[in-house]
Amino acid sequence: MDQKEYTIVGKRIPRIDSVPKVTGTAKYLRDLIFQGMLHGKILRSPHPHAKIVRVDASKAERMPGVRGVVTGIDTQGIRLCMFRHLANKPPLAEDRVRFIGDEIAAVAADSEKIAERALELIEVEYEELPAIFEPTDAIKPGVIRIHEKGNIAAHRSWMYGDTQKAFGESDQIFEDRFELQGANHCCLEPYGCVAHYDQSGGLTVWMPTQMLHPLRQILADIFGIPLSRMRVIKPYTGGGFGARFDVNPIEIIAVFLSKKTGRPVRIVNTRDEEFRTGRFRYPMTIDIKTGVQNDGTILAREVKVLTDAGAYNGMGVTITSGIGAKSTYLWSVPNVKFEADVVFTNKVYGGGFRGYGNPQITFAIESQMDIIAEKLGMDMMDLCLKNVNYSGQLTCMGHKVTSCGLKECIEKTAETIGWKQKRRKKGNRGLGMGSLMHTGGGVRNLYGECNLSDVFIKMNNDGTVDLLSGIAEIGQGSDTVLAQIAAEELGIQIEDVNVIIGDTSITPQCLGAWGSRVVFIAGNATKLAAEEIKLKLFQEASTIFETHMDDFIAKNRKIYVKGNSEKAISISELAVIFYNKGKILAGRGCYDDPTHYSPDPLTGYGAVPNYGFGTQAVELEVDMETGQVKLLNFVATHDVGKAINPMMVEGQIDGGVVQGLGYALSESLFWEGGVLKNCNFLDYRIFSSADVPPIKSLIVESIDLDGPYGAKGVGEAPAIPTAAAVANAVYDAIGIRIKSLPITPQKILKALKESN
Amino acid sequence: MKKKIDLKVNGEKCLVEVDPHMTLLEVIRDELGLTGAKLGCGGGECGACTVIFNGMSVKACLFLALDAAEGEVWTIEGLAKEGNLHPLQQAFVEHGAIQCGFCTPGMIMASKALLDENSHLAEQQLKNGLVGNLCRCTGYTNIFQAILSVTNIDEKL
Numbered sequence: 001m002d003q004k005e006y007t008i009v010g011k012r013i014p015r016i017d018s019v020p021k022v023t024g025t026a027k028y029l030r031d032l033i034f035q036g037m038l039h040g041k042i043l044r045s046p047h048p049h050a051k052i053v054r055v056d057a058s059k060a061e062r063m064p065g066v067r068g069v070v071t072g073i074d075t076q077g078i079r080l081c082m083f084r085h086l087a088n089k090p091p092l093a094e095d096r097v098r099f100i101g102d103e104i105a106a107v108a109a110d111s112e113k114i115a116e117r118a119l120e121l122i123e124v125e126y127e128e129l130p131a132i133f134e135p136t137d138a139i140k141p142g143v144i145r146i147h148e149k150g151n152i153a154a155h156r157s158w159m160y161g162d163t164q165k166a167f168g169e170s171d172q173i174f175e176d177r178f179e180l181q182g183a184n185h186c187c188l189e190p191y192g193c194v195a196h197y198d199q200s201g202g203l204t205v206w207m208p209t210q211m212l213h214p215l216r217q218i219l220a221d222i223f224g225i226p227l228s229r230m231r232v233i234k235p236y237t238g239g240g241f242g243a244r245f246d247v248n249p250i251e252i253i254a255v256f257l258s259k260k261t262g263r264p265v266r267i268v269n270t271r272d273e274e275f276r277t278g279r280f281r282y283p284m285t286i287d288i289k290t291g292v293q294n295d296g297t298i299l300a301r302e303v304k305v306l307t308d309a310g311a312y313n314g315m316g317v318t319i320t321s322g323i324g325a326k327s328t329y330l331w332s333v334p335n336v337k338f339e340a341d342v343v344f345t346n347k348v349y350g351g352g353f354r355g356y357g358n359p360q361i362t363f364a365i366e367s368q369m370d371i372i373a374e375k376l377g378m379d380m381m382d383l384c385l386k387n388v389n390y391s392g393q394l395t396c397m398g399h400k401v402t403s404c405g406l407k408e409c410i411e412k413t414a415e416t417i418g419w420k421q422k423r424r425k426k427g428n429r430g431l432g433m434g435s436l437m438h439t440g441g442g443v444r445n446l447y448g449e450c451n452l453s454d455v456f457i458k459m460n461n462d463g464t465v466d467l468l469s470g471i472a473e474i475g476q477g478s479d480t481v482l483a484q485i486a487a488e489e490l491g492i493q494i495e496d497v498n499v500i501i502g503d504t505s506i507t508p509q510c511l512g513a514w515g516s517r518v519v520f521i522a523g524n525a526t527k528l529a530a531e532e533i534k535l536k537l538f539q540e541a542s543t544i545f546e547t548h549m550d551d552f553i554a555k556n557r558k559i560y561v562k563g564n565s566e567k568a569i570s571i572s573e574l575a576v577i578f579y580n581k582g583k584i585l586a587g588r589g590c591y592d593d594p595t596h597y598s599p600d601p602l603t604g605y606g607a608v609p610n611y612g613f614g615t616q617a618v619e620l621e622v623d624m625e626t627g628q629v630k631l632l633n634f635v636a637t638h639d640v641g642k643a644i645n646p647m648m649v650e651g652q653i654d655g656g657v658v659q660g661l662g663y664a665l666s667e668s669l670f671w672e673g674g675v676l677k678n679c680n681f682l683d684y685r686i687f688s689s690a691d692v693p694p695i696k697s698l699i700v701e702s703i704d705l706d707g708p709y710g711a712k713g714v715g716e717a718p719a720i721p722t723a724a725a726v727a728n729a730v731y732d733a734i735g736i737r738i739k740s741l742p743i744t745p746q747k748i749l750k751a752l753k754e755s756n
Numbered sequence: 757m758k759k760k761i762d763l764k765v766n767g768e769k770c771l772v773e774v775d776p777h778m779t780l781l782e783v784i785r786d787e788l789g790l791t792g793a794k795l796g797c798g799g800g801e802c803g804a805c806t807v808i809f810n811g812m813s814v815k816a817c818l819f820l821a822l823d824a825a826e827g828e829v830w831t832i833e834g835l836a837k838e839g840n841l842h843p844l845q846q847a848f849v850e851h852g853a854i855q856c857g858f859c860t861p862g863m864i865m866a867s868k869a870l871l872d873e874n875s876h877l878a879e880q881q882l883k884n885g886l887v888g889n890l891c892r893c894t895g896y897t898n899i900f901q902a903i904l905s906v907t908n909i910d911e912k913l
Contacts, residue, residue, distance in 0.1 A: 026857055476855065
């Protein structure tokens with residue numbers, strides 16, 4: 001535990017954007033007003049798979065109030081995907097549509113209602129094709145090819161160590177299959193874009209995005225615009241969770257409509273479109289085979305994944321490849337074999353969602369750990385502790401674990417929930433546990449070769465600062481964290497820091513908010529930038545007081561000599577001295593992930609600079625008549641290195657846990673014949689206020705030596721092990737093992753019936 | 757065919773021209789420029805559009821503008837007085853009950869309506885009362901703590 005006391009770091013201060021948000025003055029995309037703005041609507045395919053014979057938009061073009069129409073002819077040749085070599089999604093369909101909802105044409109009109117009516121006037125002639133909805137059908141011989149190269153988007157196969165040999169040395173081998181469902185992010189703010197292609201050839205887009213600078217680069221490439229004329233602005237953003245970590249057809253279509261009409265064009269998803277056509281967590285089947293010795297030592301793990309990629313390459317390939325790397329993380333397994341197929345189907349394609357594949361693989365690993373423990377006659381907690389990860393270890397990929405508080409997380413969670421007292425008791429109540437290991441600092445090579453963030457700070461004449469960063473605040477409050485770090489380092493107050501984010505023309509580069517990277521990478525960049533200013537202040541103070549630079553500290557808006565209050569000067573006075581001397585007080589911090597591993601030759605995956613850990617446990621009761629699960633208690637302990645703002649860390653844990661509980665118990669995208677049947681909040685059930693149990697969110701601080709003040713990221717971790725904890729608790733309660741998510745009353749009743 | 761209606765918004769009289777199909781949400785946001793209430797789903801399921809109409813919490817996205825004629829509407833913009841946050845708003849700030857902020861205006865107005873009806877709200881009543889206001893970021897825990905911190909106080913909220 002970190003004993004060092006700081007002034008602002010480690011304090012539970014309210015977030016710096018509280019007032020705009022709580023007074024309703026914070027402007028989100030739909031709140032912004034643009035002179036002459038047109039409203040865009042998209043025509044979408046009603047068929048899951050069809051050839052486009054003819055598109056005739058002439059009637060729509062002639063409709064009063066319609067200012068422009070675009071089709072696949074306008075966007076011809078463009079292919080979208082974050083990963084260029086995988087790009088196969090045209091913004092508007094050219095010769096084929098591949099899922100119900102696939103974009104075909106779009107209209108810009110004076111109002112949304114006119115645009116909607118105009119869509120009905122666009123004539124499209126289709127030739128329907130056989131459609132495939134299950135990955136297992138897509139790989140059968142002789143079936144129709146969804147893409148020219150076939151239905152397998154990617155195949156992965158690699159091994160570290162020798163699993164065959166290790167299985168030979170195992171006392172017991174376990175083989176289990178787990179099924180994971182599609183789950184939607186359900187951001188409260190629907191996705192959208194305002195695009196303005198101005199007359200001088202400059203392009204500005206306003207979007208709730210998680211990745212301003214990467215998106216700027218992508219749009220500049222697509223539209224052939226120099227970066228200096230390409231501007232991405234991110235207003236306040238209503239959620240992300242990975243849904244806004246991609247390049248989507250909406251923004252490209254909006255740009256084309258703006259180019260055609262010469263006016264700003266806004267396109268925003270309806271909630272129906274959010275469900276039907278937006279990104280979501282990939283459905284998968286995971287087979288996991290584990291070899292253990294009777295004393296609980298895990299010797300080998302083989303993981304086989306079949307991913308339902310949907311109709312185009314979104315993040316299916318990278319997420320599945322990443323699962324391979326994640327298969328080597330938890331429980332220090334020395335021999336790991338991974339095999340995967342990412343397969344196209346005629347359904348909408350997914351994307352990254354809080355955990356980037358880790359929720360799926362962790363459900364499999366942690367459910368199976370519970371199975372293994374029971375068979376070995378061990379408590380699951382003891383099985384975990386037997387194989388626990390530790391600081392300094394190398395994973396079988398040869399990657400180093402820097403800080404690690406997993407043991408403490410397990411013990412703290414177990415103690416708080418009353419593990420020993422309440423587990424394996426009679427009746428229909430039970431406890432279950434699940435742990436996680438996930439990056440707390442992004443990953444190198446996911447996008448480009450670096451994992452960087454750049455921060456500029458300029459000090460004003462009154463000692464306050466402006467901090468410029470390319471991060472994206474999407475609810476996690478990272479602007480507050482950067483302000484705390486800057487204030488701590490400079491010895492000023494939180495209200496002295498003005499954080500400027502959300503505009504690529506003003507802010508320096510950052511890869512964005514994903515992979516739980518912002519606190520670690522941008523936090524370190526902030527610390528470096530602040531240090532540069534601080535040293536300049538110390539230098540000036542040392543001249544004034546004829547004392548060595550090393551003797552000064554910055555605190556309470558003053559620079560002073562430790563233990564000598566006479567040798568003190570206010571930071572604002574120093575700032576004026578600099579100004580009068582014609583010198584600039586500014587700092588720049590550019591921080592890149594310190595690992596030096598290139599993409600791993602076998603997995604293709606980059607290294608991560610640190611790992612966050614956590615353990616969650618749930619106490620629940622199962623109603624034997626209805627199969628309903630009643631959540632009684634939840635405990636989550638997370639190792640975050642150092643909690644820069646404990647209140648905000650707890651908020652991330654609470655929120656992630658509740659998303660995890662939804663994934664475990666109530667959320668599932670349900671398709672029938674390629675049609676998504678649940679496209680609203682009534683039929684796709686996220687947890688409401690009445691569903692949440694009491695949640696205890698606890699923090700462990702393992703002080704990562706590379707992290708700013710020891711901090712690591714925690715944005716994704718809390719959503720990762722939750723489902724396994726629930727499945728394990730259901731087993732503890734009623735002896736029923738559910739291996740597919742969500743764990744619905746119907747599944748429980750069916751299993752109870754079959755066991756009798 | 758546009759029709760002129762009178763209504764009181766945040767204590768002020770307003771005269772607006774509305775189409776028969778317009779919702780109260782559209783009037784508040786597009787005609788009056790009060791963008792605190794949000795369009796989250798358009799189907800009355802998420803609660804991001806919650807405002808108080810004639811003392812009751814309503815989903816403005818499903819409330820026809822014409823039905824608001826002669827009525828009194830309170831939105832999030834009407835809570836803070838002369839730069840001072842309402843106790844509920846202050847509580848949300850202090851308890852970390854805000855993350856992305858999109859659900860926040862609706863959540864606060866829904867809570868205010870509950871507290872106006874019963875200032876001694878118990879935890880379970882609160883949890884049930886907010887069922888119509890979805891939040892995807894906070895997990896609701898800090899929201900409950902914020903609201904419960906201002907229950908049972910004598911000051912009229």
